[in-house]
Amino acid sequence: MSESLTEFKHSQPLSLGVELELQLLSQRDYDLTRGATDLLGSMKYDGRFGEIKLEITESMIEVSTLARTTADGIASDLEGLRQTLVSQCAQNNIAICGGGTHPFHSWPERRICPSERFDAFYDRYGYLAKQFTVFGQHIHVGCTSADQAIWLTQALGPYVPIFIALSAASPFVDGVDTFFQSARLNAVSAFPLSGQCPELNDWADFVEHFSFLKSCGIVTSIKDLYWDIRPKPEFGTVEIRVCDTPLTVGLATALAALAQCLSRFLLRTRPEFNTRQQLYVARYNKFQACRYGFDAMLSDPVRRQQIPLKEVLVELLDLISEDAEELGCTAWLDQIKDAVDNKTSDANWLRGRHAIHKGLNDVVRESAQRFANMFNMAAEDEKR
Amino acid sequence: MLSEGILLARSGWEAIQERLFFLPPFPDQLDSLALFSLLLVIGLLVGEWLRAHLGWPKVIGYVLAGTLFGPSFLGWISIEALAQIRPVADAALGLLMLEIGRRLNLRWLFHNKDLLRATFGDIALSFLFIFFFAYLVVGLTPAWAAAAAAVTMASAPAVVLITVEEASAQGQVTERIILHTALGSAAAFIVFAIVLGVVHAENSHDWLNAVVHPLWVGIGAQAIAWLIARLALLVANLLPKKSLAQVFTLVATALLAVGVARMLAVPVFLTLFMMGAMLALIDTNKSLSYTNLPDGHWLLAIILFVVVGASLPWQDFTWLVAAQALGLLVVRALAKIAAQAWAGGNLPLVKRLLVGVGIQPLSATAVFMAYELAGLYPEIGRSALTLPLFAAAIMDLAGPALCRLALVRAGETKKGSNGGIV
Numbered sequence: 001m002s003e004s005l006t007e008f009k010h011s012q013p014l015s016l017g018v019e020l021e022l023q024l025l026s027q028r029d030y031d032l033t034r035g036a037t038d039l040l041g042s043m044k045y046d047g048r049f050g051e052i053k054l055e056i057t058e059s060m061i062e063v064s065t066l067a068r069t070t071a072d073g074i075a076s077d078l079e080g081l082r083q084t085l086v087s088q089c090a091q092n093n094i095a096i097c098g099g100g101t102h103p104f105h106s107w108p109e110r111r112i113c114p115s116e117r118f119d120a121f122y123d124r125y126g127y128l129a130k131q132f133t134v135f136g137q138h139i140h141v142g143c144t145s146a147d148q149a150i151w152l153t154q155a156l157g158p159y160v161p162i163f164i165a166l167s168a169a170s171p172f173v174d175g176v177d178t179f180f181q182s183a184r185l186n187a188v189s190a191f192p193l194s195g196q197c198p199e200l201n202d203w204a205d206f207v208e209h210f211s212f213l214k215s216c217g218i219v220t221s222i223k224d225l226y227w228d229i230r231p232k233p234e235f236g237t238v239e240i241r242v243c244d245t246p247l248t249v250g251l252a253t254a255l256a257a258l259a260q261c262l263s264r265f266l267l268r269t270r271p272e273f274n275t276r277q278q279l280y281v282a283r284y285n286k287f288q289a290c291r292y293g294f295d296a297m298l299s300d301p302v303r304r305q306q307i308p309l310k311e312v313l314v315e316l317l318d319l320i321s322e323d324a325e326e327l328g329c330t331a332w333l334d335q336i337k338d339a340v341d342n343k344t345s346d347a348n349w350l351r352g353r354h355a356i357h358k359g360l361n362d363v364v365r366e367s368a369q370r371f372a373n374m375f376n377m378a379a380e381d382e383k384r
Numbered sequence: 385m386l387s388e389g390i391l392l393a394r395s396g397w398e399a400i401q402e403r404l405f406f407l408p409p410f411p412d413q414l415d416s417l418a419l420f421s422l423l424l425v426i427g428l429l430v431g432e433w434l435r436a437h438l439g440w441p442k443v444i445g446y447v448l449a450g451t452l453f454g455p456s457f458l459g460w461i462s463i464e465a466l467a468q469i470r471p472v473a474d475a476a477l478g479l480l481m482l483e484i485g486r487r488l489n490l491r492w493l494f495h496n497k498d499l500l501r502a503t504f505g506d507i508a509l510s511f512l513f514i515f516f517f518a519y520l521v522v523g524l525t526p527a528w529a530a531a532a533a534a535v536t537m538a539s540a541p542a543v544v545l546i547t548v549e550e551a552s553a554q555g556q557v558t559e560r561i562i563l564h565t566a567l568g569s570a571a572a573f574i575v576f577a578i579v580l581g582v583v584h585a586e587n588s589h590d591w592l593n594a595v596v597h598p599l600w601v602g603i604g605a606q607a608i609a610w611l612i613a614r615l616a617l618l619v620a621n622l623l624p625k626k627s628l629a630q631v632f633t634l635v636a637t638a639l640l641a642v643g644v645a646r647m648l649a650v651p652v653f654l655t656l657f658m659m660g661a662m663l664a665l666i667d668t669n670k671s672l673s674y675t676n677l678p679d680g681h682w683l684l685a686i687i688l689f690v691v692v693g694a695s696l697p698w699q700d701f702t703w704l705v706a707a708q709a710l711g712l713l714v715v716r717a718l719a720k721i722a723a724q725a726w727a728g729g730n731l732p733l734v735k736r737l738l739v740g741v742g743i744q745p746l747s748a749t750a751v752f753m754a755y756e757l758a759g760l761y762p763e764i765g766r767s768a769l770t771l772p773l774f775a776a777a778i779m780d781l782a783g784p785a786l787c788r789l790a791l792v793r794a795g796e797t798k799k800g801s802n803g804g805i806v
Contacts (some may be wrong), residue, residue: 027489034796038556040731058555088497088584091730109552114795132752157784283787361674 005210005222008146008203009193010235011067014264014327015142016074016255017066020245021055021135022371023102023364024086025095030364032105032133034058035094036113043088049080056118057110057133061080061085061096067142071257071329078249086372095368099346100135100170100184100244103360107131120302128191134184135245137167137252139259143196146203148267149231152198152215154275155225155266156259157282160228160242161289161326162313167243167255169346172360181293181347184244193219194226196282199275205384206231228286238263242286247346247370250335257324257332262316264323277301294343339378395747410585418567420472420687426453427686441784443546447688447747448781450693452605461694473691475642476684477542477748481569482638484541485660486673488566497564498729505723506564507571510526510537513719514712518771522708527586528768535754536716538572539565540747540783541657545789547745555796557735560728561742561787566657569749576753577601581798600756604650608618609658612641613666616659617757620672620796652750689780692748700770709774716775717744735794742790745783750776757770794803 002336003311015300026033036058046054050065063085065077089096093154110130112122122129168181174201188194200206213219222233232239240259246252288296296309317337324333353363369375397410414422428453428796431445453460471548511533518529544565549557577598585594616637623629638656645655667673721740754769754776791797 027492028487034554035556038731038735041732044730087495090492092496092556095488109798111798258420326752357625359674361625362670365670 005207006234007230008149009236010144011142012069013144014068014260014267015062015068015144015237016068016071016256017140017142017235017237018027018078018252019062020075020081020098020249020252021062022138022245023059023097023099023135024059024061024089025097025102025364025368027093027095030061030095030361030368032102032110033113033231035092039047039088039092039094042092043084045088049084049137051078052081052085054113054115054118056113056121056129058113059102059105059110059133060135062330067140070327071253071260071332074256075249075253075356078252082249082371084109090239092227095365095372097364097368097371098135098169098245098247098249099350099364099367101173101187102133102135103350103363104175105133105174106174125191125301128187131187131190134170134187136188136241137243137245137255139240139243139256140232140235141240141259141263142235142237143231144243144367146206146233149236149238150200150203150206150234152263152266153229153231154200155271155273156238156240156262157196157275158273158285159262160280161281161285161296161309162238162316163240163243163255163259164248164286164289165293165296165309165313165345166258166339167251167346168290169244169246169248169350171347171351172354172363175360177351177354180291181345182244184291185290187325188226191226193224195228196279197227197230197381199279229281236326244346245368247349249371251339251346254332254335256318257329260327261320261323261333264327265320268323274302280293286341293345293347294340310340357375397717403477412469416463419461419469423450423461423687423690424536424683427690431686441547441788442550443543443689443784444781446689447693451696451698451777452693453690454694454696456694456698461601461690463756466691467696469649469687472684473688473748474652474752475639476688477682477752478637478652479638479681480542480685480688480747481651481653482561482634482660482679483568483655483681484545484569484647485657485662486664488661488664489563490661490665491614492563496729498727499560500740501727502560502724502729503564503567504644505727505796506568506720507537509719510568510716511575513715517712517715521711522709523781524753524768524771526587526803527583530579531576531583531768534572534661535750535769536712536746536775537575538568538746539720539743540745540749541565541569542685542688542700542778542785543745543747543780544742545785546682547784548791549682551788551791551796553796555790555794556731557738557742557794558580558741558791558796560731561790564724564739564743565745566661568743570654570657570661572749573600573605574602577651601650601654605645605655605658606646606711608644608648608650608655609639609662610677612637612644613659613662615640616663617667617671620675621669626674632673634672634675634677644802653752678709688748690749692780695751695781697773698777700772705770705774706778708771709778712767712771712775713778716746720744738790738794741793742787744779744786746776746779 015081024033024035036054053062055062063081065074068074085096095285107130110133112118164182170182170184173183229240243255281301285298294310297306298309300307317333324330350363353366396411427446427449430449431442434440434443434445444584454654455463514536516530518524519526544561581594583598584750585591599748619633620630624735641655641659642652645652720743721737724736729740758769
């Protein structure tokens with residue numbers, strides 16, 4: 001075993017865990033505010049729904065659910081964490097919301113959280129660390145063995161654009177419409193070790209690859225690998241890292257359900273795939289999904305043609321319906337089907353609200369209301 | 385030496401005037417615009433120098449400039465010039481009061497009841513500690529001891545706002561300093577009105593006025609604030625959010641509030657503070673919430689602190705008064721820190737204590753309140769109010785530094801924010 005690469009912890013097959021990075025906002029103008037350390041310091045919370053912890057800058061907070069076997073379990077944890085945070089933030093005069101980027105914050109204003117790890121990160125990456133004030137959802141899927149984790153990491157690779165399109169919630173950066181559905185991943189791709197997992201056959205291959213990178217002085221721990229999908233040995237999981245944090249915990253759960261059903265389908269059917277060929281088109285497909293969302297055109301390196309992402313997604317939802325039924329995820333996948341049919345992504349919702357308000361402060365305010373489940377009530381109040 | 389120079393210039397001027405018909409009479413007073421510019425430049429220079437060389441908050445520099453060039457020392461800013469520039473200082477303080485009112489989120493108090501307790505603790509302990517100190521130790525009459533307490537009990541909104549902006553501070557300590565400063569100031573205005581009534585009754589035995597005046601002040605300020613805040617929102621709703629037109633609307637309605645308050649003899653600063661608080665409370669559509677005051681109001685704030693510095697009564701300095709003022713500040717500091725330590729809510733104790741330190745400033749509102757009272761009762765007021773005025777004089781220099789210290793220690797300031805006007 002390579003040094004600083006922990007042993008792969010075997011976990012319950014297809015168990016789930018979700019991490020969400022959330023935005024801390026000023027109640028006054030809905031710009032990002034510094035408050036994570038004080039928020040955590042003043043919090044009365046017993047950890048019953050999972051962890052609440054600091055992220056790289058003071059304007060972010062991260063929540064992670066407990067390991068659960070069902071999507072319903074994840075939904076219940078996320079709802080508990082959401083309620084806890086909304087109430088604790090209100091006590092500190094802070095609002096909180098999802099979304100992949102803050103639409104108009106000024107990154108030089110961001111403050112790195114006090115911690116040795118974050119200081120080292122800032123020291124290493126300079127301004128990229130502050131620009132990394134973007135907000136993502138990570139989904140963990142439990143694997144029974146290290147080899148299975150490596151296999152699943154590669155097998156999930158071609159579906160990265162699907163997760164990007166479904167979760168896209170970052171159309172605005174620096175106060176302007178980027179024309180992207182998910183602009184968040186552009187901030188991630190600035191890091192030298194971002195991208196795709198290379199072609200690996202098994203855990204031994206991965207250990208060898210990691211040792212190689214380590215001996216070249218490129219990595220010190222697995223946390224240095226910013227791959228779109230990576231194995232997480234200490235949890236015994238495969239971690240999907242490309243999703244924007246959705247505006248609601250409902251969609252976050254639906255994405256976790258999709259990951260669980262898809263993983264079951266892949267492990268059950270063990271389809272053939274060619275990682276080397278996929279790697280040639282991976283960046284292009286990722287760009288398409290980030291830029292166009294549901295309207296992306298994906299490149300298929302096997303059939304050597306372009307296919308609309310929507311078509312791939314509809315086909316996939318059909319393919320995994322049996323797995324969804326087995327796992328009790330049908331209702332969650334129906335939510336995704338509705339979103340695909342009506343093209344109702346969070347990015348489109350944000351653009352729609354911007355078209356109404358002509359200002360981004362109100363867009364963020366309403367995002368916070370959505371996160372707090374207060375959006376409809378607030379909209380009715382305004383009408384009155 | 386300055387007067388000799390002026391005399392010489394006058395005689396020379398008058399000699400030429402006989403030949404040059406277009407020359408106006410020798411200008412005895414500096415034009416108000418020229419005075420405004422000079423005060424601005426002097427304040428800026430001293431403030432920037434202290435900031436750059438000693439790392440002090442710029443506000444201290446502005447106050448020092450006023451003190452140095454004011455009637456107490458060099459006399460370059462005369463008492464007449466001070467009266468001339470006073471409306472600009474009033475406007476500056478008024479706009480800062482409006483701004484601190486706008487930053488008051490009353491809903492926060494409903495979500496965090498500890499804050500209510502801390503606010504009441506701060507207001508009650510500050511008033512009582514100062515009152516008993518002034519009454520028992522200094523020996524003022526109960527009415528004038530209460531007046532001294534009313535004038536000095538609250539923190540200084542202008543100093544706090546400028547220090548927070550200058551340091552780009554953000555965080556829980558900053559938020560709580562602003563909240564307690566805003567609420568404490570509002571309470572001080574109300575207590576001041578009540579005390580004014582009591583002082584009046586004690587001097588003239590007219591209890592009707594003693595009762596009705598505070599009501600007039602409180603209800604009047606609230607009514608004007610509500611009406612004009614509604615008007616501001618009505619107009620703002622017709623305009624694009626954050627537009628220049630909305631900025632003008634905000635300033636124009638604030639000036640309207642000043643005018644109406646003056647017409648009805650209601651305290652201008654209380655009215656503007658309440659207008660700001662109303663705007664924050666009733667603007668559910670956020671029509672005007674994201675619209676900031678023009679940057680120019682920071683320039684007005686420099687004039688404000690130069691005027692405050694020049695208004696401080698250093699000519700009345702005695703060691704006894706200085707010791708009494710220091711004593712007052714010590715009991716006031718104890719009251720504020722104790723209130724935060726005892727009832728400061730869910731923050732760790734160290735941060736609660738820092739909130740207590742951050743709300744120590746005492747400045748413009750206190751000085752202006754004291755002069756208002758002294759103006760009403762010149763025969764008694766001046767001597768009785770020397771104590772709070774001296775306390776303000778000391779705190780005008782120490783207050784901004786304490787507020788900044790609290791923000792820095794809390795780790796809520798932007799590192800390396802040097803140079804430039806706030």
